Amino acid sequence: MKTALKPKWIATLVGALLAATAFVWLSQWQFGESKTVTADTSGTTEHAVPLTEHFQPGRDMYVADADQIVTATGHFVEGSAFLVSGRLQDGKEGYWVAAAFEPDGAPGKNVIPVVRGWQAEADAPAALPTGEVSLEGRLLPSESPTGTREVANGPYAEISAAWMANAWDRDSYDGFIVAFKATSGGNDAGAASAGLEQIWVGPQPSGTTVNWLNIFYGVEWVVFAGFAFFIWWRLVKDDYQRDEEYELELAAWRQRQAAREALAASGGDGAPGAEGQAGDAEAASPTQPGPAPSGPGH
Incomplete structure (x- = not known):
């Protein structure tokens, strides 16, 4: 605790707190972005509106x-049918039968693909209705192209x-x-005819989707927020251990100094070889300080 209360480590702790706060805010933002709520649009999409206005x-x-x-309201383009x-x-796989349809009032006489129905086999599409056709259906976005036809004319x-x-x-x-x-x-000109x-094809269901990324x-x-505090704690621990090592070395140096002073005070009458043993102890020590260190920064 004494080491942790040093001014430099208090300042470091404040920095860690600021970093952790920023990391937690980013975490909350990511969690908020992970959910996408699809609005229920059935109240509007199920009421038919003219294509050229929508x-x-x-x-x-x-x-x-x-x-x-x-x-x-418009007409099918002759020869445009495709599967x-x-x-x-x-649950059965088959084919959609579609053709180009030119709506009345479409800008630039643009056409739009219209899916007329489903069939199980890859037979030639049924003949298109002639004359003016009025239709009602669901507007969907164009699918991404992945290639040309599966086989020639297929x-x-x-x-x-x-x-x-x-x-x-x-x-x-584009749809x-x-x-x-x-x-x-x-007369009926729909799928059955x-x-x-x-x-x-129903409307897009409403609900919440989760992005796990x-x-x-x-x-x-x-994790980054916790790591900021771990780094601070590790730095304080290293500083404390350095202080502990210094105190042990200082105590050993003082003990050697006391032994030399005691030997000098006795006028060399101590046990034979005592002075040599003290010198040997100094030589064996990993550190041989001169004057006593003045503080923990030694």
Whole structure:
């Protein structure tokens, strides 16, 4: 305790406290960032709005844009039908059947991929409805392209607006629609009319997700805070041990000095060889100080 109360170690302790406070604050920040709360948007996304009013081509799709049920009236582009592989329906893997759709009023006559339904086999897509089509479905962001078609003229691995725009040589929305229902001339033009199974994609579920990397960083900062105090304690302990070693050496030196003084006072009448033994003791000592050290800093 006497060593710890030295001014330099009190100042060091204050520094350790400041560092630990900063580390704890960083830990709290990391723990706060580890949880992402997904808002429940079902109150807004499930009310259909016109596509051309909700989302415009030529820009990225943000969280506020995605998952919205939209309506659109327009026509399918002839010869644009394609399949998307690796899509599950009731636990079975199959294909989405999609095509380019040009909504009325779309800026620059941009098209958007529309998924019409699901089929189990890689058969040629069903014929597209002709004439004006009104549809309703969920707007989803474009999928990241991973490659071209699996085989020549075969299915695509994903619905990528970039790939579709190149394949159709048309400007495209950065997203696609999964159609829930479609009509043409008052008649059903949805999945069932083309011999396909209806697809349902629900809204993004609300909840809390945990990022374990942030939690790891938070724990790491707590460890750093404890380590700051450990370093201070270790420095104080080393200083204390140096003082202890000095005191032992000083006591041994004083003992040797007392022996020499006693021998000198006796006029050399001590036991034979006493002086030589004292000299030998000095020679064997690891340190042979001259004048007595003045303090612990020796």
